[in-house]
Amino acid sequence: MNCELTELRPLQELDIPALREKYRKERDKRLRPELTEQYVRPVDDFAAAYEVDPHMPIGPRAPVSEELDVAILGGGFTGLLAGYHLRMAGVTGFRHIEHGGDFGGVWYWNRYPGIQCDNESYCYLPLLEEMGFMPSKRFADGDEIQGYCRLIGEKFGFYDQALFHTRVTGLRWDGTTSRWRIATDRGDEIRARHVIMAGGLMNMPKLPGIPGIHHFRGKTFHSARWDYTYTGGAYGNPVLDRLADKRVAIIGTGATSIQAVPFLAKYARQLYVLQRTPSTVDERPNPPTDPEWAKALKPGWQKERQANFHRGAQEVFLPHDPDLVCDLWTEISRHLQAQLKAEGWPVLSMEELAARREAIDYQVMDRLRARVDALIEDPETAEKLKPWFRFPCKRPLSNNDYYPSFNQPNVTLIDVSETQGVERLTESGFVAGGVEYPVDCVIFASGFEVSSELERRWRIPVIEGRDGISIYRHWEEGPESLHGLMTHRFPNMYFTGYIQGGLNSSTTEQFNRQTENIAYIVSECQKRGIEAAEPTQEAQDAYVRHFREIEVDTSSLIRECTPSYYSNEGDARPKWLLLRGYGHGWNAFMQLLAHWRSGGELAGLELK
Numbered sequence: 001m002n003c004e005l006t007e008l009r010p011l012q013e014l015d016i017p018a019l020r021e022k023y024r025k026e027r028d029k030r031l032r033p034e035l036t037e038q039y040v041r042p043v044d045d046f047a048a049a050y051e052v053d054p055h056m057p058i059g060p061r062a063p064v065s066e067e068l069d070v071a072i073l074g075g076g077f078t079g080l081l082a083g084y085h086l087r088m089a090g091v092t093g094f095r096h097i098e099h100g101g102d103f104g105g106v107w108y109w110n111r112y113p114g115i116q117c118d119n120e121s122y123c124y125l126p127l128l129e130e131m132g133f134m135p136s137k138r139f140a141d142g143d144e145i146q147g148y149c150r151l152i153g154e155k156f157g158f159y160d161q162a163l164f165h166t167r168v169t170g171l172r173w174d175g176t177t178s179r180w181r182i183a184t185d186r187g188d189e190i191r192a193r194h195v196i197m198a199g200g201l202m203n204m205p206k207l208p209g210i211p212g213i214h215h216f217r218g219k220t221f222h223s224a225r226w227d228y229t230y231t232g233g234a235y236g237n238p239v240l241d242r243l244a245d246k247r248v249a250i251i252g253t254g255a256t257s258i259q260a261v262p263f264l265a266k267y268a269r270q271l272y273v274l275q276r277t278p279s280t281v282d283e284r285p286n287p288p289t290d291p292e293w294a295k296a297l298k299p300g301w302q303k304e305r306q307a308n309f310h311r312g313a314q315e316v317f318l319p320h321d322p323d324l325v326c327d328l329w330t331e332i333s334r335h336l337q338a339q340l341k342a343e344g345w346p347v348l349s350m351e352e353l354a355a356r357r358e359a360i361d362y363q364v365m366d367r368l369r370a371r372v373d374a375l376i377e378d379p380e381t382a383e384k385l386k387p388w389f390r391f392p393c394k395r396p397l398s399n400n401d402y403y404p405s406f407n408q409p410n411v412t413l414i415d416v417s418e419t420q421g422v423e424r425l426t427e428s429g430f431v432a433g434g435v436e437y438p439v440d441c442v443i444f445a446s447g448f449e450v451s452s453e454l455e456r457r458w459r460i461p462v463i464e465g466r467d468g469i470s471i472y473r474h475w476e477e478g479p480e481s482l483h484g485l486m487t488h489r490f491p492n493m494y495f496t497g498y499i500q501g502g503l504n505s506s507t508t509e510q511f512n513r514q515t516e517n518i519a520y521i522v523s524e525c526q527k528r529g530i531e532a533a534e535p536t537q538e539a540q541d542a543y544v545r546h547f548r549e550i551e552v553d554t555s556s557l558i559r560e561c562t563p564s565y566y567s568n569e570g571d572a573r574p575k576w577l578l579l580r581g582y583g584h585g586w587n588a589f590m591q592l593l594a595h596w597r598s599g600g601e602l603a604g605l606e607l608k
Contacts, residue, residue, distance in 0.1 A: 003326035008363040026388040056101030063187035069093035074198035076105015078511040085519035096162040104149040112226040113238030114259035115142035126508040170462040178531035194492040204449040212425040219441040240267035252445035262401035282328040284398035313505035375403040393561035465490035482535035491534035494518040502589035503581025532608040539604030550583030
């Protein structure tokens with residue numbers, strides 16, 4: 001791919017102090033004292049909608065009573081990768097236990113119109129070389145990704161043992177048998193030696209706590225439970241013809257909304273887009289995969305590309321290191337590399353590199369605001385759509401049709417930042433800026449419980465380790481772990497996600513390497529006849545101390561950022577901050593785990 005530098009306005013033409021003050025004012029008017037508590041748990045009809053599977057009927061089955069080696073809780077990419085690595089390590093006695101009706105996780109539930117991968121598929125989809133699979137285009141559609149999840153399940157035989165449409169209701173460690181007793185809503189009694197928590201990041205839809213949310217008499221649904229019977233069309237064929245006489249409001253302007261809005265705008269009689277904070281929305285070149293390019297790839301190409309993407313999105317490109325991905329995620333590093341190359345690659349401190357990145361950050365955000373002006377016809381609407389924040393503050397997005405949608409006469413953008421959200425819902429519509437707007441349908445594109453309290457996200461009422469200690473009480477002040485994967489007093493339980501571990505720009509590659517290490521521990525326990533493995537308190541304390549000593553201080557950035565799940569809604573002292581990674585970087589964390597495995601001692605674990 002020919003990757004050219006984007007054209008940026010010269011830095012000297014930007015008033016950085018004025019921009020910094022503008023960013024602060026825009027942040028402050030959106031900051032809410034409730035932080036993550038501004039979102040509410042679904043109750044009543046909303047809760048019932050989340051328990052029903054709109055994609056596949058839930059059929060009866062007999063309860064399962066059994067002993068097995070490993071229970072994998074989750075059937076999305078994390079669970080699939082856990083199964084893959086267990087198989088590669090010679091462990092075969094495992095089951096996936098999944099709330100949905102099939103493999104796919106977030107890609108099973110989310111079927112809204114326009115859904116695509118929002119960073120490039122060649123990096124995001126894991127195991128491409130192992131599967132002999134190539135995405136059809138750079139940003140694959142949701143149905144292709146869901147189908148790929150099914151292919152992984154089929155190729156490695158996971159369907160034979162999977163329990164779908166099954167929610168775990170309790171996990172209790174039985175010290176007399178050294179097994180986890182797993183209860184489910186289907187009456188199962190499963191006794192597993194090991195449990196892998198593979199629920200993913202985005203499994204619990206969240207609702208904004210709008211007054212009157214339960215009073216509205218029209219149609220409501222969350223984008224993660226899209227109702228095509230109401231809108232018309234179907235997954236993969238989003239002809240939303242039943243909206244021709246409908247007034248629709250969609251709440252939220254994040255990744256989901258920028259993909260769904262163009263389709264709602266095309267078919268709805270009237271569309272209101274309710275925005276608290278605009279997103280960055282760059283252009284999206286999405287060509288079909290070039291078969292000649294694919295044929296020319298050499299073994300190991302995906303790992304090389306993922307590593308390149310990670311450097312480009314979070315670090316800095318090395319000399320002679322081309323930008324293989326070449327998109328919005330890597331733009332700052334691309335410009336930084338060009339600057340350093342022109343200067344003969346001077347030696348800079350971390351502080352100096354951070355200052356360079358910040359300067360380019362202001363230039364890139366200026367470019368993105370200029371894109372709004374170029375595409376939006378109404379100046380007032382354009383001003384509302386401009387992102388006034390630092391680049392790392394919200395997930396960067398791309399779409400070619402989102403901005404042009406606001407030039408249609410049936411589309412109205414309503415900015416609710418001044419009131420920090422929609423004021424209230426009424427029986428017949430919503431109120432914003434003191435004005436009531438009658439609507440027939442309200443769609444919540446409000447995202448997922450990414451960084452709220454653990455119990456809200458996992459939705460497993462009881463998780464009890466040794467001596468009946470609850471994981472929710474054990475981690476009441478935040479997680480403490482060994483390598484982000486295990487914790488003291490919870491033997492044979494393994495965690496995945498952003499818990500005191502590495503942070504990779506390709507989330508699936510992070511899960512891939514986490515589950516690889518977990519599979520190693522499980523297989524070594526089997527080989528050695530170990531019934532229970534648990535971090536010692538001393539080893540855990542040492543790792544937590546090390547992690548905190550080298551952790552990158554993001555508090556100043558959080559104080560600058562507009563509220564989002566990236567900044568834990570502006571919480572300056574968050575327990576579950578999403579972007580909390582290993583301070584020395586992803587490669588250093590991978591080396592730490594590889595060194596730990598090479599010792600062969602399972603160091604830091606108490607083994608019984």
